Amino acid sequence: MPLKPTWRRRAALALPLLFALLLAGCGDTSITDITHTPNMLDPKGPIALKESDLFWIILIIATAVFVIVVSVLIYSIIRYRARPDSPEPTQTHGNTRIEIAWTIAPSVVLAVVLVATITTMFQIQQPQSPNTITVNAVGHQWWWEFQYPDQHFVTADEMWVPTNTVVHINLVSNNVIHSFWVPQLTGKTDVIPGHDNQMWLQADSQGWFRGECAEFCGTQHAHMDFLVHAVSSSDYQTWVSQQQQLAAQPTDSVAQAGAKFFTTSACIGCHAINGVTTTDASRLIGPNLTHFGSRQWIAGGVVDNTPTNLAAWIRDPQTVKDGADMPAFPQLTDDQINELVAYLESLK
Amino acid sequence: MAVGSVATRSRSARRSWTQSAIGSWVTTTDHKKIGVMYIYTAFFFFLFAGVLALLIRTQLATANNTFLSPEAYDQVFTMHATIMIFLFMMPIWTGFGNYLIPLMIGARDMAFPRLNALGYWLFLVGGIILSLSFVFNSAPNAGWFSYAPLTEATPTCLTQAIGTAQQAAQAAASAAAAGGQGCFSPGANPDFWIVGLNILGIASLTGAINFVVTILRMRAPGMTINRMPLFTWMTMVTSFLLIFALPSLTVATFLLLFDRHLGTHFYQASAGGDPLLWQHLFWSFGHPEVYILILPAFGMISEILPVFSGKPIFGYTFVAWSGVAIGFLSFTVWAHHMFAVGLPPLAQAFFASSTTLIAIPTAVKIFNWVATVYGGKVRFTASMLFGLGFVSMFLIGGLNGVALAVVPFDYQVTDTYFVVSHIHYVLFGGSVMALMAGIYFWFPKMSGRMLNERLGQLQFWLFMIGLNAAFFPMHILGLLGMPRRQYTYPTGFGWEGLNLLSTIGAFTIALGVLVFLINFFWTMTKQRTMPGDPWHAFTLEWATSSPPPPENFVTVPVVRSRRPNYDLTHPDAPDWKMEH
Numbered sequence: 001m002p003l004k005p006t007w008r009r010r011a012a013l014a015l016p017l018l019f020a021l022l023l024a025g026c027g028d029t030s031i032t033d034i035t036h037t038p039n040m041l042d043p044k045g046p047i048a049l050k051e052s053d054l055f056w057i058i059l060i061i062a063t064a065v066f067v068i069v070v071s072v073l074i075y076s077i078i079r080y081r082a083r084p085d086s087p088e089p090t091q092t093h094g095n096t097r098i099e100i101a102w103t104i105a106p107s108v109v110l111a112v113v114l115v116a117t118i119t120t121m122f123q124i125q126q127p128q129s130p131n132t133i134t135v136n137a138v139g140h141q142w143w144w145e146f147q148y149p150d151q152h153f154v155t156a157d158e159m160w161v162p163t164n165t166v167v168h169i170n171l172v173s174n175n176v177i178h179s180f181w182v183p184q185l186t187g188k189t190d191v192i193p194g195h196d197n198q199m200w201l202q203a204d205s206q207g208w209f210r211g212e213c214a215e216f217c218g219t220q221h222a223h224m225d226f227l228v229h230a231v232s233s234s235d236y237q238t239w240v241s242q243q244q245q246l247a248a249q250p251t252d253s254v255a256q257a258g259a260k261f262f263t264t265s266a267c268i269g270c271h272a273i274n275g276v277t278t279t280d281a282s283r284l285i286g287p288n289l290t291h292f293g294s295r296q297w298i299a300g301g302v303v304d305n306t307p308t309n310l311a312a313w314i315r316d317p318q319t320v321k322d323g324a325d326m327p328a329f330p331q332l333t334d335d336q337i338n339e340l341v342a343y344l345e346s347l348k
Numbered sequence: 349m350a351v352g353s354v355a356t357r358s359r360s361a362r363r364s365w366t367q368s369a370i371g372s373w374v375t376t377t378d379h380k381k382i383g384v385m386y387i388y389t390a391f392f393f394f395l396f397a398g399v400l401a402l403l404i405r406t407q408l409a410t411a412n413n414t415f416l417s418p419e420a421y422d423q424v425f426t427m428h429a430t431i432m433i434f435l436f437m438m439p440i441w442t443g444f445g446n447y448l449i450p451l452m453i454g455a456r457d458m459a460f461p462r463l464n465a466l467g468y469w470l471f472l473v474g475g476i477i478l479s480l481s482f483v484f485n486s487a488p489n490a491g492w493f494s495y496a497p498l499t500e501a502t503p504t505c506l507t508q509a510i511g512t513a514q515q516a517a518q519a520a521a522s523a524a525a526a527g528g529q530g531c532f533s534p535g536a537n538p539d540f541w542i543v544g545l546n547i548l549g550i551a552s553l554t555g556a557i558n559f560v561v562t563i564l565r566m567r568a569p570g571m572t573i574n575r576m577p578l579f580t581w582m583t584m585v586t587s588f589l590l591i592f593a594l595p596s597l598t599v600a601t602f603l604l605l606f607d608r609h610l611g612t613h614f615y616q617a618s619a620g621g622d623p624l625l626w627q628h629l630f631w632s633f634g635h636p637e638v639y640i641l642i643l644p645a646f647g648m649i650s651e652i653l654p655v656f657s658g659k660p661i662f663g664y665t666f667v668a669w670s671g672v673a674i675g676f677l678s679f680t681v682w683a684h685h686m687f688a689v690g691l692p693p694l695a696q697a698f699f700a701s702s703t704t705l706i707a708i709p710t711a712v713k714i715f716n717w718v719a720t721v722y723g724g725k726v727r728f729t730a731s732m733l734f735g736l737g738f739v740s741m742f743l744i745g746g747l748n749g750v751a752l753a754v755v756p757f758d759y760q761v762t763d764t765y766f767v768v769s770h771i772h773y774v775l776f777g778g779s780v781m782a783l784m785a786g787i788y789f790w791f792p793k794m795s796g797r798m799l800n801e802r803l804g805q806l807q808f809w810l811f812m813i814g815l816n817a818a819f820f821p822m823h824i825l826g827l828l829g830m831p832r833r834q835y836t837y838p839t840g841f842g843w844e845g846l847n848l849l850s851t852i853g854a855f856t857i858a859l860g861v862l863v864f865l866i867n868f869f870w871t872m873t874k875q876r877t878m879p880g881d882p883w884h885a886f887t888l889e890w891a892t893s894s895p896p897p898p899e900n901f902v903t904v905p906v907v908r909s910r911r912p913n914y915d916l917t918h919p920d921a922p923d924w925k926m927e928h
Contacts, residue, residue: 048760054757055827062751073721076718080721082727089723093662099663188688189688194618197690219422221833
């Protein structure tokens with residue numbers, strides 16, 4: 001029973017607007033310039049659409065049940081409130097026929113809900129579009145790595161996908177359990193060590209979509225967000241070929257100094273830059289930084305990717321993201337940090 | 349009684365310390381005194397975990413708040429739930445059951461009085477161990493269901509000394525950085541949780557066995573199973589749930605303990621174990637546990653609504669047997685906590701069906717309660733207000749619970765604030781509201797004093813407004829994409845105002861609790877002036893003095909209907925003449 005799109009869209013806007021904007025005032029300082037939201041009632045893909053459709057159906061049924069039961073309750077307590085002249089109530093012990101009736105009634109309603117549940121569940125198992133790509137989403141404590149196995153590159157914190165394309169996602173964790181969730185595109189699937197969980201999603205329109213880790217995974221569970229960027233097929237191809245390239249050679253002298261410092265310091269113990277350092281996966285603990293400068297966020301969305309934020313992060317990640325694996329480097333001079341920042345931001 | 353026999357054996361001619369003010373409580377095996385100790389201790393833990401809730405809500409009042417560090421926040425939210433569930437809700441039901449069941453069925457005491465005392469003292473020890481974790485800055489910090497492998501460690505990576513949270517986090521970080529697999533909680537935090545919970549588990553088990561035997565073997569003449577008060581019924585069902593559900597928790601936690609300290613790999617995927625084993629074992633306990641927390645509330649409401657409506661419960665048999673049905677079904681629904689873990693679709697369909705099925709007996713109960721009020725003579729005492737509040741608020745918890753059984757929608761809202769809203773409508777709107785109804789109802793029975801009704805009504809409204817302000821916005825927060833268990837959140841998604849409202853609601857509830865404490869302490873300073881039965885109540889516990897004598901009844905009562913006290917007060921038209 002799909003609801004009319006216009007009605008649904010209006011309702012989807014009405015609920016958050018009514019409660020959130022009314023109460024929140026004007027909270028509009030988004031973490032980045034790009035707009036994105038984790039609002040599941042504003043779906044942008046076929047799965048999320050079906051899921052939010054189900055919500056509106058359930059909401060209508062639940063509201064009806066609540067209103068009916070509470071109305072009878074309120075009527076009863078007003079109509080039968082004790083007054084000085086109230087007669088002694090009839091001592092009724094029950095009525096089997098009525099009770100059988102109100103056992104059957106909720107059974108019928110719940111059967112309808114169950115049928116809608118199971119049909120939708122099997123519908124969203126099956127992708128429709130013939131175009132597909134595959135991405136491995138790897139959950140770390142606390143950031144997401146995205147591997148494009150067919151295109152042979154890896155990135156972090158953001159995942160680009162072409163619109164109207166089925167994105168098969170292999171969910172990988174070798175640490176604790178995470179949960180992969182992009183509310184506007186799809187509900188969540190857990191990322192469990194030892195389990196080859198898979199999911200799919202599809203974006204019907206272009207835009208940035210907020211993703212979040214939804215299973216408590218330790219100290220910085222709150223900062224394990226990511227972005228899905230849905231773009232046209234040609235923009236996607238452009239992005240892929242850019243990501244496949246080796247790291248850009250820095251042109252200005254400060255960045256060049258940063259590059260030299262990066263390859264001779266502790267950075268390479270945890271981070272790879274394709275064409276500059278080893279890419280032996282077993283040694284890599286932090287994100288691959290080959291195209292770091294093109295990303296929106298640092299470290300699971302804890303801060304925007306700006307030179308100032310990056311400098312603060314390199315100096316002491318623990319003040320930015322308490323508990324992160326990356327240690328502080330108090331021995332670094334301001335110049336060294338500036339050089340590193342210039343280099344990393346040049347890696348577009 | 350046992351107290352007397354201990355005193356007789358004492359060789360001292362002077363007054364034995366077992367008769368002193370403190371000694372008489374420490375050595376007691378009287379079910380009423382043990383019940384009162386359970387209730388006081390559990391209520392203390394309610395206040396403790398309530399303060400933790402206020403810390404959570406203070407941290408989340410504004411975006412990007414730094415009131416609590418992430419390490420502290422994780423301990424606070426974990427312990428809020430752990431204490432509320434294991435140290436408040438479970439033991440306070442045991443306390444009420446202890447006090448009321450023997451009186452309700454016309455027994456002199458529980459079947460095993462000394463086992464009963466042991467249960468209380470184990471509960472206290474378990475509570476102290478769990479609380480001590482804060483002193484060592486090692487409070488459990490992985491959530492109340494403490495999923496492996498986040499709680500995992502290996503014997504070699506455990507921090508020898510109990511260190512600060514920062515030290516533990518650093519040790520975990522360095523273990524991860526060194527490529528050490530399977531060491532995510534090297535501190536003692538999960539160990540406190542495991543040890544505390546297992547001691548509490550033994551305490552609960554002793555209580556459950558005691559209730560079952562007492563209810564099946566100790567009933568007064570004429571108190572057939574079919575005439576038992578519904579609170580007795582629900583306590584019996586709850587006790588069976590405990591007996592069959594707790595072993596699963598014991599197994600789960602012991603395997604975790606073995607992993608951490610003996611180097612086994614039950615939940616370590618890298619060594620062939622399976623993290624999902626934990627979830628199956630835990631939720632096999634965890635879902636019956638939810639009913640362990642709510643069934644006694646159903647029982648209480650089924651006692652209180654009839655009294656203040658001046659009518660018997662509508663459909664006793666349906667209400668009793670729907671409780672039994674819920675008990676059985678509660679063992680078939682555990683994986684609805686796990687819809688997002690990647691179960692096969694057919695398994696998900698099964699658990700969606702069983703979860704939908706369990707909603708039917710629950711709906712039947714709600715209809716029966718409403719029908720009990722309908723056509724009655726409704727007295728708006730504080731107890732009745734809380735009872736009516738329970739019916740309407742628990743209804744919301746039932747409806748948003750059905751929403752969570754809608755699997756595709758659950759993919760979206762599981763692990764968000766929508767779920768937090770659901771559990772609080774069930775456990776606060778449900779269990780706590782019923783508990784307050786029970787406290788106002790049975791306080792005169794236990795103390796011989798009447799709590800102030802006006803303060804009770806004030807508390808009721810503070811609770812109703814507070815709980816809806818605190819928990820209703822959480823539905824919307826979940827729909828707007830706010831995951832649970834985040835120590836902070838960003839601006840820009842419409843979350844700020846809703847969180848602030850929720851915080852205001854939490855403090856409104858706290859104000860209600862304060863009103864209750866004032867009411868309690870003020871009432872306790874007054875003289876005992878209460879008649880035996882201030883409510884025109886129906887059940888047997890009101891057919892003796894308030895508070896009852898140590899032997900409960902001067903003569904063994906003979907029961908002829910479901911409402912023995914009604915029969916006594918209506919000799920012209922007793923139930924047993926009306927029944928066929």
